[in-house]
Amino acid sequence: MNSSLRRYAWLWTIWITLAVYLLFFIKQDYYSSRSAQAVWDLGHFVIFFIFVSLVCLTGSLFVRLTALKQFAVVFILILLIGAGVEFVQSGMHRSASLEDVWLDLLGGILAWLLLSPSLRHNTHSRHWLKVMAVVIVFIAVWPTTAMLYDEYRAERTLPLLSGVEDSLELTRWVSQYELTIQQEVKKEGCCALKLTARGGDYVSAKLQYFPDRWREYTGLRLDIYIPDPEPVLIGISIYNDPRNENRYVWPGLAMHRYPVKPGWNTLELAYAAQINRPSTAMAPIRGVIVFIEKPRIGQTIYIDNVRLVK
Helix, strand or coil, X not given: CCHHHHHCHHHHHHHHHHHHHHHHXXXXXXXXXXXXXXXXXXXHHHHHHHHHHHHHHHCHHHHCCCHHHHHHHHHHHHHHHHHHXXXXXXXXXXXXXXXXXXXXXXXXXXXXXXXXXXXXXXXHHHHHHHHHHXXXXXXXXXHHHHHHHHHHHHHHHCCEEECCCCHHHHCCEECCCEEEEECCCXXXXXXXEEEEEECCCEEEEEECCCCCCHHHCXXXXXXXXXXXXXXXXEEEEEEECCCCCCCCCCCXXXXXXXXXXXXXXXXEEECHHHHCCCCCCCCCEEEEEEEEECCCEEEEEEEEEEEEEC
16 A cells, blocks of 8 residues: 555545445435435535545556546546446435436546646646636536526515426426427417327326415416317326325325316316315425326327416
8 A cells, every 4th residue: 555545544434434325325305405406416526526536646556647548547437436326326216317427527527627746737737727627616516506596586486386488497397208398389478388198097297396385375276278179187286295205195185177178278276275284284285286187199288377376
């Protein structure tokens, strides 16, 4: 063991312990805010920044390589370790993500840019190194910044839960089918949400990540557009999860089905009686599900102006 490695052995021990604990034994709450999830994901960035920093400080063979070879080693190491982490996580009932590997690479490359002796001693490249470091940090923290902005916007626009006006707002929605924002059909503003089915027993779109101030209102209202010439049976479900056990609660706290005519329709679902029951009084609303039962292949609906009403 070389002297540098012995000197930093305690840091390697701390890094390995911390990395294993954070990557494999702690799981983010599904109902956490998007900004909290983005901050949590930044842990990948920090862990691999520390990893490559230790490699630069203790790897005597590594520092003797040319800058290009150092970059190749860093890139391959992070790619292999990061992909391995995601593979193991997928077998532990955790979600694997290429975005996490991307953050691994960003953190490792940033550490290499700042600590590689081959780069630090090159006076001609110092300015570009600083620019590249700033760019990498910006790319890494952008998702957190974007989510914080959209959460601030959601607070400011309440009682409107979603006007579906831009791609950032689309991150409040999830579906097992195709969800897009389009401008051709809309009730107000510039856009509406387009949900396209591929057949099956039902197709749904779920709205989540909104302010927990539903008790100030009594009902949910939204606009639905049906392009087909025949009526469509549309269901709306408002759900909470009192025990915080299941991300999909069906049929939910309040639910109703509506025979929706072609063209624009305004649907409203009252929930005041259900939300004030003793069994659910302390449980926040987790989501709104809009669904079609037994849709035909290619069936489409448009959703706009999801809002709370008094």
